[in-house]
Amino acid sequence: MERCIINLGDRSYPIYIGPGLLNQPELLQRHVKGKKVLVVTNTKVAPLYLDRTIAALKHGRFNVEVESVILPDGEKYKDLPTLTQVFDKAIQTHMDRRCTFVALGGGVIGDMCGYAAASYLRGVNFIQIPTTLMAQVDSSVGGKTGVNHPLGKNMIGAFYQPQCVLVDTDTLNTLPDRELASGVAEVIKYGLIRDAKFFEWQEKNLEALLARDPATLAYAVKRSCENKAEVVSLDEREGGVRATLNLGHTFGHAIEAGIGYGGWLHGEAVAAGTVMSADMSLRMGWIDETLFNRALELLKRANLPVSPPDSMNIQTFKSIMAVDKKVADGLLRLILLKGSLGNCVFTGEYDPKALDQTLSAFCKS
Template sequence: MAAAAATTRRRTASYSTLSTKHNPSLPTNHLTNKNGLGFLSENPVRIRPLSLSCSRPAKLPMKVSATSAATPVMETSKLSSGAVPTIVDVDLGDRSYPIYIGSGLLDQPDLLQRHVHGKRVLVVTNTTVAPLYLDKVVSALTVGNPNVTVESVILPDGEKYKDMDTLMKVFDKAIESRLDRRCTFVALGGGVIGDMCGYAAASFLRGVNFIQIPTTVMAQVDSSVGGKTGINHRLGKNLIGAFYQPQCVLIDTNTLNTLPDRELASGLAEVIKYGLIRDAPFFEWQEKNIQALMARDPDAFAYAIKRSCENKAEVVSQDEKESGLRATLNLGHTFGHAIETSYGYGHWLHGEAVAAGTVMAVDMSYRLGWIDESIVERTNNILKQAKLPTTPPEMMTIDMFKSVMAVDKKVADGLLRLILLKGPLGSCVFTGDYDRKALDETLHAFCKS
């Protein structure tokens, strides 16, 4: 097959331009072997997102570029073997941006510098990540680029700090540093940092450039992609925020080497989600490779991150602001957010709550007669192998669930809409048209009162 070439797209604005010190266009060259599997050439691999519906048969065509043949999903791509990044595009017209995936990408300053606007940068990170990667990121931003000045703000670590008080620390630093509209915010950390930095960038001076550098599985496969930003409120999770896309997402898979086991497992909940709602072959691959993922096999993780980003990019490209299709990415999140809010932010990790919520959503789908019992069993089995909870905390009551779910973002005109599985594995619906008896039965099955 002939090599597929794609043009690097970038966001443009009347008040900002890319640095002229580095070539803003990134040459690409994607080669395939006789099986259709992508492998690395001397240039980055660019992967175009697919146009797929949320509900479809399990036979899913897997493209790895705009013109390539189907990719056998059951094999693991060798993406971690070199420093050349794979690129997945998020196609949003003139606001499109690349997701760079690979090992050692923080040691390639040009990747980061090509997306910096202006001469002032604010790195937003936390007390856990800063000692590990802040110096490396500052170096990547400034090496060979002496005109750039980097400030940083180090926030406390944890979901319980994803609030207005902590957000104000970012604004305080930006204002005290006299940053202007040509500055760039850089989110260095997990989902909490990415969400808060993105919301700060969307709000500061009514919008400045920002870049995502996710350092957790959760952030790399989900939260850093798609432009959802925001903070929590005591009455509900992510109720305050904005859709605001980054200039790029830079995923250095080496950052997972310092990730605690519990955090790693938490991120797998989102990986598993993609297989359940829209990518049955990917779920089957996960079942065969879950032990490799738990053992931190770099090739398995490289593939899981790439395929997850492809799925996320496909959905975001079709439904940026969650009017329908994108909501399907929230499988288990309505139940999960109720757990996080009621139990207290930070007691359970986000992925742990989503895992329990996913089991509840799958249980409800089965009670409605929409899925086969085997899907229930397979869901429980893979989550248990990932060392994730399959039931909510014992303190959760039916009233707790209903109270929080009543103010969920997916409520419309007083009607709670849910993401439920329907049909064969890899198919789902986002709907408010379901028998309320099934919801009550699920809540009674998982709660003591």
């Protein structure tokens, strides 16, 4: 088992990474507070891991009451009406201020359970058990929680940290290939923005990663979490450096909202958005063609889309990006690659013509 720490003073917490961790109940139990637990999961994950999670929570503890709520699966259900089901179950089962919410699932479940925990009784404890690569390397780490709004992704939410993140890499054995590739998009992101050696490792080991080699998967998750832990410890609420973790996300979120949530997986949209960000960086002379081509080739090898769907036009991109969370004082700020591999900037000081040229290159008018 590997362990890394999100260093946030008295709100610091561990990330446990390794195979078979759901079979080690002491890990989970040491972070449970109170005698009431609510496990939030979905229809896809529940048949696979809910019973094992409940058994771990109850193991040797006969005075613990564990309830569960099973939500529909999919990004299109990451909304306020579905979130209400969590509150309904919590109230109906008399969850109190000392209760613990447990998120068992991918990024949608983690974000929704975390936001429910932040809001219920003005804040209760919660634990993340991510079961997708996307959630394990990104969304479960750092305390960003929330739901989508029809006009924008993750527009309603809160920064709220868990007690721990338990990454059982065995759960990736049941993950569909498409969702595994979606998570790889976020792994590639870390290499591009801040970890050149990690990117070079990915270039050498991508096929082993996609083939689910246990040691390769474990290293990819561990190194991704270490990168995110370092950034979150420096900038918990995304005032500066943490925003760089959103490489490709401004374009990607526009794709998700534009075609309808769930039409593409999050990592698929981020992959196309990453190529668009790299294209814009290239047009401004901030990176060279070699770096652009390396990023493009690695995403292609991961079986990820490298351009938006045909249904996305320039006006759709612009209208959705205008309400992006990174807009400040009416100015859209972007994360762009700049310099050598492993470097990027979060900036509003870019040539608007380059943005227009990128959108024109990838979209119909």
